[in-house]
Amino acid sequence: MRKLLFVCLLINVFVQGRAQELNCTVTINSEQVSQTNQQVFKTLERSLNDFVNKNKWTNRVYKENERVNAQMFITITEYESDRFKGNIQIQSSRPVYNTSYESSVFNYKDNQFDFQYIEFQPLVFNENVFESNLVGVISYYVYIILGLDADTFSLEGGTDFYRKAQNIVTQAQGGSYTGWSQSSDRSRFELVDNLLSNTYKEYRIAMYNYHRKGLDIMADNNSTGKQIIAGTMKLFETMINRRPNAFLIQTFFDAKSEEIRNIFSDGPKVDIVKLKNTLNKIAPLYSSTWNDITY
CATH class of the missing domain: 1.20.930 (Transcription Elongation Factor S-II; Chain A)
Known part of the structure; x- marks a missing residue:
């Protein structure tokens, strides 16, 4: 009995020590789309919640109470076959020491969000290959959230995360999806480029x-x-x-x-x-x- 209890305690410590980085709620709003079958949007919502919260994004160890609180609100404005178009609102916050207050850190709306998705399609992030704009955009904002959170706790603590986001931008440059271009105003390129630039130190x-x-x-x-x-x-x-x-x-x-x-x-x-x-x-x-x- 004592051995079983000891093993259970070890498992609990291991799970807490290996907690994923985000506590994020992803919500899909498809009210603007004339689509009687809403199942694909519900499936996408579940898949994205699992993708964001169950994926291990870094090699760092996060305790359960250190997970970053965030929300992603995706509004679909156009849908046909496997093609989706809309916008994504990203919000994140961090606790304030010795209080129950959560301070808003990031509140940003990206209006250039289009992607392809087939229901039940697995969402897999490969940092060496840009295969999906859906995965690319979500992964990019995960690293932006993590970087901004780290910057609030230590001076320039988010650099490694921004580098990950910048790598996604570089890989996306060869594609046809909007929002990544260096020439676009207030694009994903500009956001992470500014975060890493000495001009905006x-x-x-x-x-x-x-x-x-x-x-x-x-x-x-x-x-x-x-x-x-x-x-x-x-x-x-x-x-x-x-x-x-x-x-x-x-x-x-x-x-x-x-x-x-x-x-x-x-x-x-x-x-x-x-x-x-x-x-x-x-x-x-x-x-x-x-x-x-x-x-």
């Missing part, structure tokens, strides 16, 4: 400072945490001065605008006038949100 420093040095200490020292987050906004100002309308800055505030408003609308004061001026300069699309900071 402040972005990754800001990701680390905002989350690890700012949010993660707010439960114990709210004032210092807020000051660090306010100071982090100046890094984006440096980026704007070098590259106006930088793509990465928009991706940051698409995920963070509501959170920033809430942080600075309560608790210890900072120089709100100065902060608003900075925010309106670096993220003018969210001026109405910044105007709601009234503390």
